[in-house]
Amino acid sequence: xxxxxxxxxxxxxxxxxxxxxxxxxxxxxxxxxxxxxxxxxxxxxxxxxxxxxxxxxxxxxxxxxxxxxxxxxxxxxxxxxxxxxxxxxxxxxxxxxxxxxxxxxxxxxxxxxxxxxxxxxxxxxxxxxxxxxxxxxxxxxxxxxxxxxxxxxxxxxxxxxxxxxxxxxxxxxxxxxxxxxxxxxxxxxxxxxxxxxxxxxxxxxxxxxxxxxxxxxxxx
Amino acid sequence: xxxxxxxxxxxxxxxxxxxxxxxxxxxxxxxxxxxxxxxxxxxxxxxxxxxxxxxxxxxxxxxxxxxxxxxxxxxxxxxxxxxxxxxxxxxxxxxxxxx
Numbered sequence: 001x002x003x004x005x006x007x008x009x010x011x012x013x014x015x016x017x018x019x020x021x022x023x024x025x026x027x028x029x030x031x032x033x034x035x036x037x038x039x040x041x042x043x044x045x046x047x048x049x050x051x052x053x054x055x056x057x058x059x060x061x062x063x064x065x066x067x068x069x070x071x072x073x074x075x076x077x078x079x080x081x082x083x084x085x086x087x088x089x090x091x092x093x094x095x096x097x098x099x100x101x102x103x104x105x106x107x108x109x110x111x112x113x114x115x116x117x118x119x120x121x122x123x124x125x126x127x128x129x130x131x132x133x134x135x136x137x138x139x140x141x142x143x144x145x146x147x148x149x150x151x152x153x154x155x156x157x158x159x160x161x162x163x164x165x166x167x168x169x170x171x172x173x174x175x176x177x178x179x180x181x182x183x184x185x186x187x188x189x190x191x192x193x194x195x196x197x198x199x200x201x202x203x204x205x206x207x208x209x210x211x212x213x214x215x216x217x218x219x220x
Numbered sequence: 221x222x223x224x225x226x227x228x229x230x231x232x233x234x235x236x237x238x239x240x241x242x243x244x245x246x247x248x249x250x251x252x253x254x255x256x257x258x259x260x261x262x263x264x265x266x267x268x269x270x271x272x273x274x275x276x277x278x279x280x281x282x283x284x285x286x287x288x289x290x291x292x293x294x295x296x297x298x299x300x301x302x303x304x305x306x307x308x309x310x311x312x313x314x315x316x317x318x319x
Contacts, residue, residue, distance in 0.1 A: 010311055
């Protein structure tokens with residue numbers, strides 16, 4: 001009986017070492033929640049800007065505005081939205097980084113090790129390609145493709161990254177992909193899809209991961 | 221009935237050696253410092269376990285340089301993969317005898 005117990009422990013040790021060395025498992029659920037909250041805040045600010053713009057440009061609001069000014073107003077709005085998007089991204093990135101940093105410290109796993117470098121490259125490639133694609137969409141004024149594009153490229157990045165971190169990231173990726181593709185056939189609701197994907201899905205994912213992996217270890 | 225313990229590889233008796241092999245099975249190559257952090261042992265301890273795995277022909281050492289600093293990486297050999305797989309099978313058999 002003792003030998004069997006020993007074998008089980010050995011197998012457990014092997015599994016643990018394989019996971020620790022090949023996957024970056026310090027990704028914190030709190031990171032997901034923080035990113036989701038910032039995404040919702042960003043979407044809310046963007047929504048109010050768009051509403052204001054629609055109100056100011058509604059028929060009868062300011063009749064002496066010519067079409068030239070109207071176009072100028074559009075590019076001003078787009079500029080504002082791009083700034084909001086960038087600020088949201090930076091805030092979400094810094095806050096997620098912070099919680100994951102805390103967790104990797106308490107786990108005793110270096111933040112910048114073989115596993116995290118591999119995770120980084122496998123996430124950044126689809127994201128960077130997506131970023132360039134969306135930048136070109138902005139230049140060519142295909143604004144309707146921005147939100148579904150964000151969701152689709154982010155979803156692909158997550159599915160790719162899931163092999164190098166917590167496997168559950170894959171399901172978050174699939175959900176983002178479904179939202180992004182659905183959005184392609186529901187043009188005009190981009191901001192709502194964007195808020196659902198980057199806001200609500202992140203928060204749900206973060207809560208699930210926190211309950212599954214971190215709550216238990218915090219109580220022990 | 222033969223004794224299933226006989227199939228277990230004596231070299232993998234040590235937790236440190238088991239850890240080194242597990243890590244190398246899922247990574248193409250890994251360097252000394254990463255291995256040390258993952259397994260959480262002292263330099264001397266890790267070095268001696270690496271030596272015994274190397275002597276058994278289970279891992280190969282690749283001495284390289286990053287700039288002027290030495291960067292020694294380790295990888296598993298064909299023989300090592302086979303031996304580890306057999307060890308896993310033996311462990312599995314051991315557990316099955318409970319039933």
